[in-house]
Amino acid sequence: MTLSNTRIIANYTEQSFDHRPSVCLGKSLPLGHLQKRTVQEKPMQFTDSEQQIVDRFDTDVSRERWRDWKWQLKHCIKDVATFEKLLDYTFPEAKRKDIEATIAKFPMAITPYYLSLIDTDNVENDPIFKQSFPDVRELDIADYDMEDPLHEDADSPVTGITHRYPDRVLFLISNTCAMYCRHCTRKRKVGDVDSIPDREQIKAGLDYIRNAPQVRDVLLSGGDPPLMLSDDYLDGYSQS
Numbered sequence: 001m002t003l004s005n006t007r008i009i010a011n012y013t014e015q016s017f018d019h020r021p022s023v024c025l026g027k028s029l030p031l032g033h034l035q036k037r038t039v040q041e042k043p044m045q046f047t048d049s050e051q052q053i054v055d056r057f058d059t060d061v062s063r064e065r066w067r068d069w070k071w072q073l074k075h076c077i078k079d080v081a082t083f084e085k086l087l088d089y090t091f092p093e094a095k096r097k098d099i100e101a102t103i104a105k106f107p108m109a110i111t112p113y114y115l116s117l118i119d120t121d122n123v124e125n126d127p128i129f130k131q132s133f134p135d136v137r138e139l140d141i142a143d144y145d146m147e148d149p150l151h152e153d154a155d156s157p158v159t160g161i162t163h164r165y166p167d168r169v170l171f172l173i174s175n176t177c178a179m180y181c182r183h184c185t186r187k188r189k190v191g192d193v194d195s196i197p198d199r200e201q202i203k204a205g206l207d208y209i210r211n212a213p214q215v216r217d218v219l220l221s222g223g224d225p226p227l228m229l230s231d232d233y234l235d236g237y238s239q240s
Contacts, residue, residue, distance in 0.1 A: 047116065072111040072178065076111055077109070078108055080099050083110070099136065101136065110132045111178050171209070171218050172221055175196055190222070
């Protein structure tokens with residue numbers, strides 16, 4: 001069996017960097033309005049919240065750069081000081097220390113675009129803030145909490161592979177994301193430098209799949225493989 005006979009599915013979170021809604025108006029137009037018209041496109045502008053963040057970067061940020069997903073990944077906010085600077089928001093000293101202690105165990109990453117969605121008039125009650133920003137309560141581990149709530153490790157014949165259903169496997173090939181959701185069920189691994197899959201782990205996973213002829217689907221996951229790994233790297237899996 002080769003992986004070329006197996007369907008490879010990439011698991012990722014799709015981010016749109018232009019969240020303006022499309023609007024369809026339910027009006028009947030005269031036939032004359034159906035003729036082709038030339039529309040002059042206006043240059044795309046920053047939203048007010050985007051502009052405020054862009055103005056606080058140390059380098060010039062064009063609209064083209066802002067909409068470039070690679071630029072967004074490169075400029076992820078990973079520490080409290082950068083968050084405070086770009087959002088013009090200051091935490092009390094005690095809370096800042098709690099946040100930093102949380103980040104030390106469960107890393108933070110927020111793209112500038114996601115940061116721009118936070119309501120600066122009500123930062124700590126904003127849902128995007130709660131989804132993306134560390135909370136010291138993450139360090140409170142109760143007796144009933146589970147380290148592996150989806151039991152992925154229990155169904156793992158080799159490191160990085162979860163084989164729960166006969167004809168499909170989950171293959172963890174990355175442990176980094178554009179943004180780390182605070183509710184992530186894989187946060188014990190995601191963003192952890194000790195959990196980055198190495199070549200030996202990847203090879204062991206590929207060997208397992210080759211020797212499991214019943215497997216039809218391989219779900220590449222992590223992390224966000226399509227965003228964090230190159231196309232050539234991902235293509236290598238289907239050619240192995």
